[in-house]
Amino acid sequence: MSGTERYERQVLIDGWGTDGQNKLKESHVGIAGTGGLGSPAAIYLASAGVGRLTICDYQDIEVSNLNRQVLFTTDDVGASKVHAARQRLSILNPDIQVIAYDEPISSDNIADIFGDCDLIVDCLDNPETRLIINEFCVERSIAFVHAGVREFYGQVMLINPPATxxxxxxxxxxxFADDGPIPICGSTAGVLGSLEANVALRWLLDMDPGNDGVFFSVDLTTMEINRIEMAKNPDCPVCGGLNRL
Ligand SMILES: [Zn+2]
Structure with missing residues (x-):
């Protein structure tokens, strides 16, 4: 099975081609969280041929994860998420390198985990760690794709500091007080995680149509996607003083 055959349907896309495919092969994407968002995001980034994926999670697989965390099966319950994810992604696409960190992300270790990435995909479920990623990306001017999901609703945004x-x-x-498990439809997490992969691929391929910094709100009860232009907050505690637009 040749690598060319694996990607033949996507290189046919106008603006993708073998040059774009080579660009993906040279790319390194970090995926923070391998759960409901991270599973589909990682599957599509791996199958698209992103050459290096660094995945990070610290949890073990629970039965209640299986309605949405499509990297895992019933047999994986009790195993480490990142180790199971690395194994699954390597089987899906043996041509790529998958690096796994089985630890919680903190301000102390984030540079070691994601410091070498071209792009980071936020597939987390807690605001504190999201803000650690945000601060790190602002400091280093690394682009990241943010998404969140609840019930049948979600949001996705490409943040590209300092421009956005x-x-x-x-x-x-x-x-965001912890009031128990977040209600979530698995297929809604699948849509948002897939959207994150889509945004990431287009960004890596320089195909972005100018949606950087636009907040997309997704309502899967009505099938509407709303586009909200966000403005920089001059009082932002993280980026407020940096290259203000
Ligand atoms: Zn800011």
């Missing part, structure tokens, strides 16, 4: 607003321009961790 950052997450902390309009979001803080206040008001």
């Amino acid at each position: 607003p950052c997450l902390a321009c309009f979001f803080d961790s206040e008001g």
Whole structure:
């Protein structure tokens, strides 16, 4: 099975081609979280031929994960998410390198985990760690794809500092008291995780149509996607003083 055959349907896309495919092969994407968003995002980034994926999660697989975390099966319950994910992704596409970190992301270790990435995909479920990624990406001017999901609703945004607003321009961790498990439809997480992979691939291929910094709100009860132009917050505690537009 040749690598060319594996990717033949996507290189046919106008603007993708073998040059784009080579660009993906040389790319390194970090995926923070391998759960409901991270599973589909990682599957599509791996199958598209992104040459290096660094995945990070610290949890073990639970039965209640299986309605949405499509990297895992019933047999995986009790195993480490990142180790199971690395194995699954390597079987899906043996041509790529998958690096796994089985630890929680913190301000202390994030540079070691994601410092070498071209792009980071936020597939997390807690605001505190999202803001750690945001701060790191603003400091290093690394682009990242943010998404969140709940019930049949989600959001996705490409944040590309310092050109765009950052997450902390309009979001803080206040008001996110832990009130138990987040209700979530598995296929909705699948849509949002796939959207993250789509945004990431187009960004890596320089195909972005100018949606950087646009917040997309997705309502899968009505099938509407709303486009909200976000502005930089001059009082933002993270990016407020940096290259203000
Ligand atoms: Zn900001």
